[in-house]
Amino acid sequence: MATAKSSKSSKGSTVLEFDTDAIRRREKEVARETDEQILTRLQERFDILTDMTKAVKAGDIRAMIVSGPPGVGKSHNVEAVLQKDDLFNKLAERKPKFEIVKGAMSAIGLYGKLFEYSAKGNVVVFDDCDSILLEDLSLNILKGALDSSRRRFISWNTDSRILRSEGIPNRFEFCGSAIFITNIKFEHIKSKKLRDHLDALESRCHYIDLQMDTNREKILRIRQIVRGGMLDDRDNLSDIAKDEVVDFIADNQDRLRELSLRMVLKIADLRGGFPLNWQAMARTTCMRRA
Numbered sequence: 048m049a050t051a052k053s054s055k056s057s058k059g060s061t062v063l064e065f066d067t068d069a070i071r072r073r074e075k076e077v078a079r080e081t082d083e084q085i086l087t088r089l090q091e092r093f094d095i096l097t098d099m100t101k102a103v104k105a106g107d108i109r110a111m112i113v114s115g116p117p118g119v120g121k122s123h124n125v126e127a128v129l130q131k132d133d134l135f136n137k138l139a140e141r142k143p144k145f146e147i148v149k150g151a152m153s154a155i156g157l158y159g160k161l162f163e164y165s166a167k168g169n170v171v172v173f174d175d176c177d178s179i180l181l182e183d184l185s186l187n188i189l190k191g192a193l194d195s196s197r198r199r200f201i202s203w204n205t206d207s208r209i210l211r212s213e214g215i216p217n218r219f220e221f222c223g224s225a226i227f228i229t230n231i232k233f234e235h236i237k238s239k240k241l242r243d244h245l246d247a248l249e250s251r252c253h254y255i256d257l258q259m260d261t262n263r264e265k266i267l268r269i270r271q272i273v274r275g276g277m278l279d280d281r282d283n284l285s286d287i288a289k290d291e292v293v294d295f296i297a298d299n300q301d302r303l304r305e306l307s308l309r310m311v312l313k314i315a316d317l318r319g320g321f322p323l324n325w326q327a328m329a330r331t332t333c334m335r336r337a
């Protein structure tokens with residue numbers, strides 16, 4: 048069963064137009080794997096994400112793209128590594144050497160942010176900032192920032208009052224590193240123009256796809272993370288109640304609005320807050336209409 052749908056933007060061109068044939072092929076491949084093989088594969092990928100994030104922080108890797116479906120733990124994992132590594136700065140009350148930027152960002156905002164984190168050892172994370180991956184000017188700035196030449200200079204070619212007032216030069220060397228976290232699955236994009244753009248970026252970055260396209264993979268991952276202690280800070284949930292939450296998700300996987308760790312948190316909230324009628328509440332608030 049296909050878990051992703053084609054969706055076109057209002058302009059008729061595509062932003063998230065997935066190649067559903069590729070996804071169906073993937074489902075057939077996953078059907079041949081055992082649960083154990085899937086869990087090992089998923090764990091390996093998240094371990095690689097952790098190691099790569101550490102390498103970005105150490106400056107050994109300049110740029111990385113992390114792609115995957117919503118709510119599987121992309122931001123959580125990257126943030127956990129950067130925060131752990133930055134503990135000394137935090138204790139000394141120094142400005143962190145990394146920033147996680149979320150949401151929309153203009154090209155000039157991007158230029159300013161890269162300047163702010165241009166020193167060696169700094170990391171800037173663009174989390175769900177898809178506008179910068181899809182817009183020409185931003186993409187050209189990124190290409191300069193992430194080029195594979197030894198020294199990377201970025202320029203802003205028009206006079207800008209904003210840059211002047213903030214003391215940002217029209218040209219600087221970017222010695223930091225960058226991480227992009229996105230739901231866009233690069234190889235499933237059909238639009239030629241967008242693909243060319245993203246190919247140029249992909250060629251400059253390490254790319255990790257946290258492949259979890261099928262319901263089966265998502266449910267297995269949910270069980271793995273809950274068993275690993277995701278809900279352990281909830282005093283109002285017994286181990287049995289935690290199992291009930293996961294079982295409810297597995298039983299209703301086709302009707303839930305989303306199959307993700309975020310859904311686990313939502314249903315755990317209801318299980319804890321409304322012990323008598325949490326299932327009815329979850330059916331009303333977390334499910335699509337039959």
Ligand SMILES: Nc1ncnc2c1ncn2[C@@H]1O[C@H](COP(=O)(O)OP(=O)(O)OP(=O)(O)O)[C@@H](O)[C@H]1O
Binds near residue numbers: 118175230276308309
């Ligand atoms: N290993 C984990 N242990 C505990 N909680 C986790 C773990 N991974 C993710 N979570 C929690 O699950 C929720 C969803 O994770 P996260 O925000 O990282 O997803 P995401 O992949 O970045 O999703 P999106 O693409 O929508 O931004 C968050 O509340 C996060 O704290």
Ligand SMILES: [Mg+2]
Binds near residue numbers: 121122123174175228
């Ligand atoms: Mg995220």
